[in-house]
Structure formats: C-alpha cells, structure tokens
Amino acid sequence: xxxxxxxxxxxxxxxxxxxxxxxxxxxxxxxxxxxxxxxxxxxxxxxxxxxxxxxxxxxxxxxxxxxxxxxxxxxxxxxxxxxxxxxxxxxxxxxxxxxxxxxxxxxxxxxxxxxxxxxxxxxxxxxxxxxxxxxxxxxxxxxxxxxxxxxxx
Amino acid sequence: xxxxxxxxxxxxxxxxxxxxxxxxxxxxxxxxxxxxxxxxxxxxxxxxxxxxxxxxxxxxxxxxxxxxxxxxxxxxxxxxxxxxxxxxxxxxxxxxxxxxxxxxxxxxxxxxxxxxxxxxxxxxxxxxxxxxxxxxxxxxxxxxxxxxxxxxxxxxxxxxxx
Amino acid sequence: xxxxxxxxxxxxxxxxxxxxxxxxxxxxxxxxxxxxxxxxxxxxxxxxxxxxxxxxxxxxxxxxxxxxxxxxxxxxxxxxxxxxxxxxxxxxxxxxxxxxxxxxxxxxxxxxxxxxxxxxxxxxxxxxxxxxxxxxxxxxxxxxxxxxxxxxxxxxxxxxxxxxxxxxxxxxxxxxxxxxxxxxxxxxxxxxxxxxxxxxxxxxxxxxxxxxxxxxxxxxxxxxxxxxxxxxxxxxxxxxxxxxxxxxxxxxxxxxxxxxxxxxxxxxxxxxxxxxxxxxxxxxxxxxxxxxxxxxxxxxxxxxxxxxxxxxxxxxxxxxxxxxxxxxxxxxxxxxxxxxxxxxxxxxxxxxxxxxxxxxxxxxxxxxxxxxxxxxxxxxxxxxxxxxxxxxxxxxxxxxxxxxxxx
Numbered sequence: 074x075x076x077x078x079x080x081x082x083x084x085x086x087x088x089x090x091x092x093x094x095x096x097x098x099x100x101x102x103x104x105x106x107x108x109x110x111x112x113x114x115x116x117x118x119x120x121x122x123x124x125x126x127x128x129x130x131x132x133x134x135x136x137x138x139x140x141x142x143x144x145x146x147x148x149x150x151x152x153x154x155x156x157x158x159x160x161x162x163x164x165x166x167x168x169x170x171x172x173x174x175x176x177x178x179x180x181x182x183x184x185x186x187x188x189x190x191x192x193x194x195x196x197x198x199x200x201x202x203x204x205x206x207x208x209x210x211x212x213x214x215x216x217x218x219x220x221x222x223x224x225x226x
Numbered sequence: 227x228x229x230x231x232x233x234x235x236x237x238x239x240x241x242x243x244x245x246x247x248x249x250x251x252x253x254x255x256x257x258x259x260x261x262x263x264x265x266x267x268x269x270x271x272x273x274x275x276x277x278x279x280x281x282x283x284x285x286x287x288x289x290x291x292x293x294x295x296x297x298x299x300x301x302x303x304x305x306x307x308x309x310x311x312x313x314x315x316x317x318x319x320x321x322x323x324x325x326x327x328x329x330x331x332x333x334x335x336x337x338x339x340x341x342x343x344x345x346x347x348x349x350x351x352x353x354x355x356x357x358x359x360x361x362x363x364x365x366x367x368x369x370x371x372x373x374x375x376x377x378x379x380x381x382x383x384x385x386x387x388x
Numbered sequence: 389x390x391x392x393x394x395x396x397x398x399x400x401x402x403x404x405x406x407x408x409x410x411x412x413x414x415x416x417x418x419x420x421x422x423x424x425x426x427x428x429x430x431x432x433x434x435x436x437x438x439x440x441x442x443x444x445x446x447x448x449x450x451x452x453x454x455x456x457x458x459x460x461x462x463x464x465x466x467x468x469x470x471x472x473x474x475x476x477x478x479x480x481x482x483x484x485x486x487x488x489x490x491x492x493x494x495x496x497x498x499x500x501x502x503x504x505x506x507x508x509x510x511x512x513x514x515x516x517x518x519x520x521x522x523x524x525x526x527x528x529x530x531x532x533x534x535x536x537x538x539x540x541x542x543x544x545x546x547x548x549x550x551x552x553x554x555x556x557x558x559x560x561x562x563x564x565x566x567x568x569x570x571x572x573x574x575x576x577x578x579x580x581x582x583x584x585x586x587x588x589x590x591x592x593x594x595x596x597x598x599x600x601x602x603x604x605x606x607x608x609x610x611x612x613x614x615x616x617x618x619x620x621x622x623x624x625x626x627x628x629x630x631x632x633x634x635x636x637x638x639x640x641x642x643x644x645x646x647x648x649x650x651x652x653x654x655x656x657x658x659x660x661x662x663x664x665x666x667x668x669x670x671x672x673x674x675x676x677x678x679x680x681x682x683x684x685x686x687x688x689x690x691x692x693x694x695x696x697x698x699x700x701x702x703x704x705x706x707x708x709x710x711x712x713x714x715x716x717x718x719x720x721x722x723x724x725x726x727x728x729x730x731x732x733x734x735x736x737x738x739x740x741x742x743x744x745x746x747x748x749x750x751x752x753x754x755x756x757x758x759x760x761x762x763x764x765x766x767x768x769x770x771x772x773x774x775x776x777x778x779x780x781x782x783x784x785x786x787x788x789x790x791x792x793x794x795x
Contacts, residue, residue: 164334180369183315188339189366210361216341219327346577348584
C-alpha cells in the first residue's frame with residue numbers, strides 16, 4: 074500500500090478491536106486503504122511523515138484518523154494535542170474511538186480539538202454498526218479540507 | 227421515551243423554510259433529540275451563553291450552523307463559539323450550500339468539527355440531514371453530560387423554537 | 389486623333405489578350421509602379437508599353453537597393469518591375485528587401501536574357517513572374533494577373549480570419565451557454581427542493597384532514613415537483629459534462645463498470661436482470677463520466693425490457709487506435725426509424741406512463757463519449773422480430789483526447 078494513499082489511519086493497541094474495525098470497514102466497502110498502527114509514537118511518525126514513514130508527504134493526509142485514547146508509548150491525548158496543534162496537520166478529521174466512559178476524557182478530547190468522540194460499544198454488532206455509520210459520515214458526507222489528495226477508489 | 231437522554235441540538239439558519247425542513251428530518255431520526263432553533267448569530271450566541279431569556283436553557287450537545295447568516299456571518303459565530311471557553315468544546319457542524327474551498331478551509335481553521343454541504347436536491351438533502359442525525363445524534367458522545375442512546379425505538383422528540 | 393486611334397488599337401489587342409485571362413480591361417486602370425532599372429531606354433520602353441495597355445501610370449524609379457528601400461517605405465506601389473541584372477546588384481534583391489520590410493508587393497522581373505531554369509528559380513524564391521524584354525507586350529498581362537492573384541489572396545486571408553474569429557466566438561458562446569445551463573439548473577434546485585419537500589410534508593401531516601380530491605391534487609403537485617427535480621438534475625449533469633475540468637486518467641474499465649452496477653443493484657435485483665460482461669480494457673477516461681455512461685445504458689437496458697427478465701451483456705474489442713464497446717440487451721428494441729433521433733435531448737420514444745424517464749440520458753452519454761473523442765450509436769435488430777433487443781455501441785480512443793480533437 075502506498076503510504077500516501079491511506080484513507081483511514083487506525084490507531085489502537087487492541088488487536089481484537091483493530092480486526093473488528095477493519096472487518097466492518099471492508100464489509101461496507103467504505104475505504105480501500107486502511108492503515109493500522111499500535112501505539113502513539115507510530116501514529117505521530119505516520120502523521121508527521123518521519124521515521125519509518127519519511128516517504129510520506131503532508132499534502133496527502135489520511136481522510137480520517139480513528140484514535141484510541143489509551144495508547145502505549147505516547148498517549149492518545151498527546152497525539153491529539155500534537156496533531157491539532159500543528160498547522161500542517163490540524164485539519165485532518167480525528168475521531169476518538171475509545172472504551173473509556175469517563176466524562177473528563179470526553180471533555181478533554183473535544184477541548185483539544187477532536188472532531189468527534191465515540192465510546193466503543195461493547196456489543197460486537199453495535200460496534201460494527203458504529204464503524205459503518207462513522208465511516209459513511211466521515212468519508213462520504215463530511216467535506217474534508219480542500220486540496221487534500223482525493224484518492225479515487 | 228426518555229427525555230433525559232435526548233440530544234440537545236441547536237440549529238442556526240436564517241431561512242425559516244430550511245430551518246423547519248432540517249428540523250423535521252432531524253427529528254425523524256431513530257434516536258431522540260430535542261431541537262432548538264435560532265435564525266441569526268446573535269440569537270444563537272445568546273442561547274449558548276444562557277443570556278437573557280435563555281438563562282434556563284442547557285448548553286446543547288450539538289450545533290448545526292449555516293454560514294449564510296444576516297448581520298453576523300456564520301464564520302464569525304463559529305469563531306465566537308470556539309474562542310469562548312464555556313462553549314468551545316461543543317461540536318459544531320457547518321451545514322451550508324457553499325462548496326467554495328475557501329469557506330470549507332476557513333471553517334476548519336476556525337475549529338469547525340465537521341462540514342456538510344446542504345444539497346439543493348430533496349433526495350440528497352434528506353440523505354445529508356439523516357446522515358447528520360445517524361452519526362451525531364445516534365453514534366457520537368458529547369462532552370457535557372452523557373446522553374447515550376442505542377435504544378433504536380424512541381422516536382418521539384420535542385421540537386421547540388428558541 | 390492618332391493617339392486615340394493608337395489607344396483604341398491597343399485596347400483591342402489588350403482586350404483580346406486579356407480575354408484569355410477572362411478579364412476585360414475596358415477602361416483605364418490606375419497603376420502605381422516602382423521600376424527598378426538602370427537603363428533609361430528600357431525604362432521608357434516599359435512605361436510606353438504600360439500606357440499603351442491602358443494603364444494610368446504613376447511611376448517611380450529606383451536604381452540602387454538603398455533608393456529602392458526608401459521608395460518602398462515611402463510610397464506603396466501596386467507592383468515592382470525589376471530588371472534581373474542591375475550591374476552591382478540583382479533584381480531579386482528587391483524580393484528580399486520587400487520580405488524584410490514585410491511588404492506584400494508583387495515583383496515582376498523584366499529581363500534581357502533569362503534562362504528557363506533561372507526564371508523558375510526566381511519564381512521559387514518569391515518573384516511573381518518574369519517577362520523578357522523582347523516580349524514586353526506580355527508585361528500588361530503579367531501585371532494584371534499578378535494584381536488579380538494578390539486580390540484573391542487577400543480575400544482568402546480575410547475569409548480565413550473571419551472564420552477563425554467566428555470559431556472563437558462560437559466556442560465562447562457555447563461555453564457561456566453551458567455555464568448558464570449549469571448555474572440555472574444549480575440555482576433552481578433549492579427552491580424546487582422547498583416545493584417538493586413541503587408539498588410532501590403537507591400530504592403527510594394533514595392526511596386525515598384532506599379529502600380524496602385534495603390528496604389527489606397534492607399528489608399531482610408532488611409528482612410534478614419531483615419530475616422537475618430529475619429534469620434539473622439531468623440538465624445539470626448534461627451541462628457539467630462539457631466543462632473544461634474533465635480529467636481523464638488511465639483507468640480499469642472493469643472497476644468503473646462494477647461501480648455502475650453497484651449503483652444499479654436495486655434495479656437489477658428487482659427486475660431479476662442478468663448482467664454479464666467480457667474483460668474490459670484499461671483506458672484514459674474520466675471515471676465518473678464513464679460510470680455515468682455505463683449506468684445509463686444498462687439502466688435503459690433493464691428499463692426497456694420485454695416480457696422476459698432482462699439479460700444485458702457488455703463486451704469490448706480493440707480496433708485500430710480505439711476500443712469498441714457494446715451493451716446488448718434482450719428488451720423491446722428500437723424501431724429502425726427511431727435510431728437516428730434517439731440521442732437528441734429530451735427525445736422520448738414512449739409515453740411516460742409506459743416507461744419512466746425524461747429522455748436526456750442518452751444525450752448525456754453522447755456528449756460524454758464525444759468529449760472523449762469517441763462516437764456512440766445504436767443498432768437494433770427489432771425489424772421483423774419483436775423483442776430481440778437493442779445493442780448500443782460506443783468507442784473510446786486508446787490515447788488521451790481532449791474535447792474530441794485528436795491528440
């Protein structure tokens with residue numbers, strides 16, 4: 074997969090949740106190119122086009138980032154703060170997708186600039202429905218920032 | 227029907243026909259919502275600041291904002307919302323007929339959470355509003371007070387005009 | 389008296405000779421001539437010949453290239469008569485000087501002795517004609533012919549410029565029209581949305597209070613609004629597909645076909661249609677527009693079905709520098725007399741109650757295909773045999789085209 078043609082960046086350290094999300098996205102044919110990373114550091118490297126992802130460029134951002142809140146190495150809130158704090162990456166839609174039910178996490182997420190926040194449903198079917206809905210909304214209905222590379226499916 | 231779990235939505239649009247249509251289709255969502263409306267920027271901000279007559283209102287969970295508003299344009303309202311610490315965490319969805327890249331870019335720069343084009347065609351319009359409802363009212367979680375849904379049968383909503 | 393007679397004689401001669409050219413000189417023609425000749429006797433001979441031929445001569449003389457250049461810039465003669473051999477310089481240099489000054493004046497070489505080969509060479513290099521000094525009688529004819537040709541050339545150039553200008557105007561006018569159609573249909577959608585939405589809501593919300601007649605009235609209103617919506621949507625598509633922002637990229641047509649079929653899955657399921665296809669090529673196309681063409685042709689194939697479930701087959705094969713595609717169905721077909729007009733905008737062959745639609749789909753397909761540099765047509769086999777179906781064919785070039793012109 075060309076790292077500059079990624080539609081969705083999934084950031085989650087849970088293998089099962091990643092599998093579920095990938096499965097749901099594939100099933101709905103919402104996104105051809107989904108890339109998954111397992112910790113906050115890898116996520117930042119990807120988004121900021123450095124380290125193992127230095128061949129990536131800033132003018133080909135992913136259309137959507139699904140970010141878990143609790144991540145190893147670099148925490149989700151830190152990833153969010155850095156991405157939303159940098160003008161080069163600020164406009165990439167980030168949806169927090171987390172198992173946390175804490176109100177303070179929701180407040181913090183939105184305050185740091187998350188585009189949206191979803192508590193992962195415990196139920197397998199509902200999780201799939203949720204991924205389907207958010208995929209449809211953020212990839213089809215939502216208008217992204219113009220001049221981002223439009224990847225034709 | 228659980229009134230406490232209704233998602234409070236503030237719709238801001240100066241065109242009463244658009245306002246009522248959006249309100250109507252949003253209220254048809256399978257998830258409960260309580261819809262408040264404002265027809266200009268000042269009214270919207272007064273509502274959000276709980277000023278004057280709006281002193282007893284709760285802060286809404288979601289704001290759907292048109293850009294083409296009289297006196298105070300949509301971008302100015304958006305900026306005011308996102309710069310005020312008491313309301314900046316409320317997600318704002320821009321819902322506008324404009325597809326101008328400059329408008330979209332500016333909206334995101336000012337902190338809009340999402341930008342949805344308001345289509346001319348009725349079929350596309352209902353799809354857009356339904357999608358907004360499906361994601362924001364049914365799926366997303368909000369910073370102020372959790373109001374979670376997932377019960378697919380509650381459709382009764384209270385529509386109030388602000 | 390003598391002079392008049394002489395003129396008459398010559399005129400007769402002149403007329404006879406000129407008749408060969410089909411030009412009758414029956415009155416004196418003003419002629420501004422620049423003579424490049426170092427021999428004064430030869431000059432006189434030339435002038436006399438011209439006067440005898442009925443020219444009202446206004447002559448200037450130049451003997452050196454410098455004098456020639458000055459004269460040429462100052463006055464604009466109708467013609468230059470130049471001796472081939474002028475001692476230190478050649479008469480052909482006048483052609484050079486004229487070319488440098490960008491002046492369009494014919495040059496006739498008047499020469500004592502000029503071989504056939506040299507003469508032809510001079511003409512190749514830009515002289516209009518040559519006349520030998522011992523056949524000066526030919527000079528007037530040569531002059532008339534040179535002037536005539538120059539006039540024709542001017543007219544031709546003017547016509548060409550007119551044509552070019554008209555082509556630019558037409559292109560701009562077309563663009564304006566498309567822009568207008570786009571803006572109009574775009575702006576018409578929103579108010580129509582209000583009409584369609586609120587009449588529908590009216591019907592829904594007040595069903596209990598409305599009697600049968602009222603409900604019927606509202607139904608007609610809603611129906612009209614929705615049809616108008618489709619029409620405007622189609623007009624928008626039609627006007628959009630001619631726009632300059634028509635990116636073509638090398639694409640796998642199989643994927644494009646698949647997307648079109650995805651969009652039609654409800655119609656396919658409902659009609660129990662069988663859609664099959666050959667392996668399609670990879671070509672430079674505008675993806676969404678080609679998808680639209682497939683969607684429209686297959687949708688028609690399904691819509692205009694006969695009694696049996698529709699069977700649609702898409703095939704393609706290469707031919708010279710293009711690929712030929714076919715969409716074949718087993719439906720009601722098209723009568724041969726209708727195949728010509730089927731691509732006209734809003735041309736429908738059936739009433740709306742028989743088959744829904746507004747007749748713009750095929751004209752959009754035609755526009756898209758022609759924009760790609762291809763052509764589209766229909767073959768029908770329904771002569772004699774009913775329900776043998778229709779076959780639509782279209783071509784797509786293998787190399788990128790722009791607005792129908794060859795790349």
